[in-house]
Amino acid sequence: MSRFLIQRPLPHGGRLVERVVTDKEAAKKMIKGCPSYDIKPTLHYETGVPVRNVYREIMSICYGFFSPVEGSMKQAEVERILKERRLLNEWIFPYPLVFDISEEDYKQLGVGPGDRLVLNLKGKPFAILDIEEVWRIDNPEELAHLTFGTPERNPEVVREPFNKKHPGWVIYRSLQPVVLAGKYTIINEPKFRPPFDRFWYPPRKSREEFDKRGWRTVINHQTRNVPHVGHEFLMKCAAFTGDVEPCHGILVNAVIGVKRRGDYPDEAIVEGHEAVNKGGYIKPERHLPTIVLWDMRYGNPLESLLHGIIRQNMGCTHHMFGRDHAAVGEYYDKWATQILWTKGIPSYGFPAPPTDVPYGLDIRPQNMREFSYCPTCKEMAYSETCGHKREKLSGSFLRGMVAEGVQPPTIIMRPEVYKVIVKWWKHFGYPFCNEKYVVNKEKELEVDLEDL
Template sequence: MEMIGHGGKPLVEQVITDKDEARKMIKDLKTMPVSRQMATEAIGIAYGFFSPIEGFMKKADVEATCKKMELADGTVWSIPIVYDISDQEIADYKIQQGDKVLLTYDGNPLAIFDIEEIYTYDKESIAQDVYGTKEDKHPGVKRTYAYKDKFLGGKITLVNEPKIREPYTSYFLTPRQHRELFGKKGWQRIVAHQTRNVPHSGHEWLMKHAYIAAHGDLPVEQQETLEGRAISGVLVNCIVGEKRTGDYIDEAIVLCQDELRKSGYFRNDIHMVTMTFWDMRYAGPREAVHHAIIRTNLGLTHHMFGRDHAGVGTYYHSYQAHHLLMSIPKEKLNITPIYVLEWAYCPHCGEVTCVGLCGHHKELQKFSGTKIRSIIMDEVKPTRLIFRPEVFDVVMECSKKYGYGSPFVTTQYLEQAKPAFSIEPL
């Protein structure tokens, strides 16, 4: 059955699953090794996470993305997906427009790259258009300035599927697999919670708020009443990718999010955790649009957007992402945004509450992810209203098991932790 993705176009799936066919296809192709960064994006393209794009972008798409937040064909698109290469590499690998090249990762075949275009593009222009700043303190801008001399554009076909390592194995689903699973569960309305964090109670309440908002207009008879009969759900889709020191380690993010369900803070039949490979660009509002596109491709119907979505520092206003999403015509984004205010602890109410509901404004104690990380770093167990004790235990376990003694990314973690996937010999 054809599946429809972002822009009302068929979901892209360019994956050769027959190994014999794959071996035939790559025979005699020249090879070019790729970084983890490029391998991740090639995998994302081939499985359709970035539908409708079928490959690394050509110049017309980059230009339209930067200037108009669209692909060249008018489909909404907010962040360039580009393959950068140095002049030296072009010479070393004898790359020419029209070539078909085998991309390799860790020495093994990964994907066929049909190089349709070799081009240049002004990096400062990308920075200003996508990130709204040219300051290299912004991590997305820094990444942009690190792009090499030229870009290659063209179609990607995965010839060797990634092997996902533990503890991620059961959390990685392709867009098709997401949709098939939703079908089995009978979920008709599914709201995305985008995360790169271990959840504190503020996050938990954002999810609950979004869940209720996503199906609040249904008659109660259609809302789930018995375990196992849910027709709507929350999908926590963790972003797994490039890390910065001080971030939570990815293992802790995925396992702690799942712990909320395992410990009963969400029912088994309404909550699910998966992951998407993506290097955060911290592009704030434009990244929010990109997240909406990815989750549309996963088959979700709703997407929750909170305060400072995908932002960094003070580059974007708290709710700038909401405003950009609101400016996009409904027919151009096939997912319904749910805009939520932040939740905070009110000592007067003695509970976590939405700042838009509570009248004790001066008493509210706001959650801050950084502050919670600080509490954990101080090795103090937070109160259960703020951070679930079962989640805290999982954070500490992950610290020992995966984080070299820290639940946060350290230099040692960056140097020694294994990537979430590997590419095996074909």
């Protein structure tokens, strides 16, 4: 065997967290006599619009996407994350994750450390939270600033102060004051509704799927967008990394969560990626679209850290990062993520890249620039190799074209992908997420639950 062969990394923290009870009788016994609480969405602190649902975090924690995190964080853990981006067990992690409730709900519940709380979702028992500590967020605005940073404290990559136009900042600013900290366990497995059900590959299942397909090396493509041909070329060409041969598999992992108006519907995103392989542009044997539940924080380098953790846990050997990774607005340097993965960002606690610090990550970054159409080469060309003037592709430009009812040329969007957009456009009466979609989505969520 060649010494250059790359092996699949262990999960972050050394083992997969799996906190899902599948035996209904055992689950019933576990919750007998316990107080219960109906999970509520986090509402925007000014507008009241849903900006987060903690159920998505509970799912991602209990199915191991966020390993080694096991629950809602204690105060000391949150403080350490804000200072050093590390958990109390030393492993790196970018964001505070908490189960927050109002003072009124806390009083009404009357629970404390040592109590088990049953968390209901859509009126059915869903998970339990074994409370170890109760603490308070005294100043959510300060928490939001500390979570993302400031131009003064993080001059390497933060360009503008975060504010209420940043959806991730708003999530932390909108948290309720009482945090119930402790481990979560899912006691009633939710069932994903179509089309999400066929894209659900939690880490154990994705690792088994990679084995089944003979994928030793797998590169992840992060998405929250319908793919255009520029994305497709990024996926295909980034996969030429690997070891002695290109990566065996391309994992597309779509972040499914609360939407912003103007985004594509999640249904179109996942089926759009599937259309790429159904159309043969990347053959299905090499391509697997999947989902993870998470309300995006849009933290660019910090978000990339979480993405690295999720995809390492899923079994990927490589992660592709492009320009403005998981970004919104101009808060961060366009290349902040690539700076983190090549040099580190000392002010965030990374004097070296996250792969080169103790208790760091093993997934390998594959930093990419851009693909766009070159009229001289008459093909999609890479910005770092093509010497001609190229026609830049942007998702926003494409959205405008779609909204005006103009089918994008095949060279920038595959007709199979466009058909998926139109399919869901007909279903929702709109090609993108509008207010109705956003509100309904947060009411219906992606899952249903059976009686326990």
